[in-house]
Amino acid sequence: MNFSKIARSTTAGMIAGAVSLVALASAATADTVRLRFHTFYGTEIDPIADKFKDAVKEASDGSLRIQYFRGGELVASDQFADAVSKGTLDIVHGHGGYWSGQVDIGNIEAGLPGAWTSVEEAKSIFESEEVNKLLTEAYEEAGTVFLGKGYGHNYDLLTKEPVSSLEDLKTRKIRATSNVAKVLDYFDIPTVYLPAQELYISMSTGVIDGAIYGGPVEYEQLKLHETANHYTYLNMLMPGWTETFLANPAKWEKLSDEHKAILETAIAQFAEDIHNWLAEGNENVAEGTFEYASLPEADSKELTVAAQSVWQEEAARSPRNKAFIDALIANAKAQGRLQ
Template sequence: MNFTTITRRAVLGAMTGALAFGAMATAASAETVRLRFHTFYGTEIDPIADKFKDYVKEASGGSLRIQYFRGGELVASDQFADAVAKGTLDIVHGHGGYWSGQVDIGNIEAGLPGAWTSVEEAKALFGSDEMQSILTEAYAEADTVFLGKGYGHNYDLLTKEPVTSLADLQTRKIRATSNVAKVLDHFGIPTVYLPAQELYIGMSTGVIDGAIYGGPVEYEQLKLHETATHYTFMNMLMPGWTETFLANPAKWEALSDEHKQILSDGIAMFADDIHNWLAEGNEGVAEGTFEYATLPEADSAEITVAAQGVWQEEAARSARNQAMIDVLIANAKAQGRLQ
């Protein structure tokens, strides 16, 4: 056999091997499912996101992968429901208030004043069969698949001066969002809305005397402890917001049962990790940064009563909203916050 024959065979063998390898690589690539997952959080939860992505990859043996996008990278957060319905995104992690114009229950499930006062209470509410049925139906009508909930953390009052009761606030101007402002108005408390980036100037110049915005860690991050140090637990809404995970129906149905379970477990872990991160952040604020107090129990109960106007405004939007509000009312009565 001459050199030319050997070379030809070697080349043909190499080409055959390369083609076979390429075919296997293509097949492996085709078997790998990649999901575009978009959150409203930024880089602050990157370690949590990395854990989530690694879990999904490892649990699936590499056959399911998460392509992760932070807040604002592909789609504005208030467009999440529409984007996942159209298939621009496969899974979104947002807040019902973002899409309340598209999904009737959005504001209610995101969190109304007086709706719940502990994480355990909120989880029990959303874990009930009745609430799960309402959520599943509402999001199906919006051409999405409801996957589950996440839970925020503290959402309370920061003021320059101590607060011992709601009556103390009647001579102070408080920054609040619209629904909270409606409740405070019931008690004769003046309110104004300012975006987060204006709270420091507003507090330091006396435009506002206090704010209802978040927990100790959020106030510290905004350096508001330089202008006000009295933090009052209002027992108005804890967690102060809830988070919602939605999927594109076609993408979800195309997943195997194994992939659906892995993804569901991964999302539950991701949501719990975010909640724990928020809790640790609030608990980790240095001692002495704020002086803590709690509204009297009677005042906190009155907040739920005063919030009924807000609840009924939402209930009037649809029969489904009324059904969800009915669940909240029954729970508030069971908890002793409503008669």
């Protein structure tokens, strides 16, 4: 028996088998769709992100994978719309205010003062056929695909001294973003803008007397409860912000209908999980950390009235913005916040 010939034959067979396995593995890898997904959140939502990635992988039997990037890792958050339109990113999770200079409707859909006062109300607005169409058209013109919304949570006032009415704030300096500052100016309430990292020292040294920044959990994370502990529900905007998911058109069109459905379902759950995480965080702030109060209903309604100048500024930017503002006005009237 020619053992050399047998050995050569066996070796050749093993090599052929190995080559076949490599070819199969390469084919499987080639068939796997990988999407670059960028959020504006950091490591704080990693468990939610892991659940999201696993859900996409499992629902697609591994044929669809998410390459997940946290805030600032690849692209600055205010560049998301541009990056996803150019294909630098495949899907982004951001906030309309980041790209309001690029998308006319951005500030409105992010959340204007007085626009809605509950998550249910916000959802009813965004899920309406009229508003959904406005969003879809706006983001299509910006070279992106609108995939859906996410909802933040509390966005209220923290002060050193208790607040029983808007009148109380006329002698206090409040940190606020530009749109909220315009509303407070209507009541002659002095405001200043400061970034989050400056709030602790500013509050503790008396540079400001209060801040409108977020909910109890955000104030606790910034340790602001060490400087002020009076939390006042304004009933001006809840959720205080909304979140937006956008996709690159070319990448989205290449996906199968099955993959699109999987992503839409997983993204909706991802958004809901973030909202629930925010809600639980606010609910679980230790008792005694803050003393809670609410503005009188009449004052809260006045905030919506005062916000009309801000709304009309946005409405003047485009016919589409006006249509969105008209929808907000109709809703506010239906809710009894406007006459």
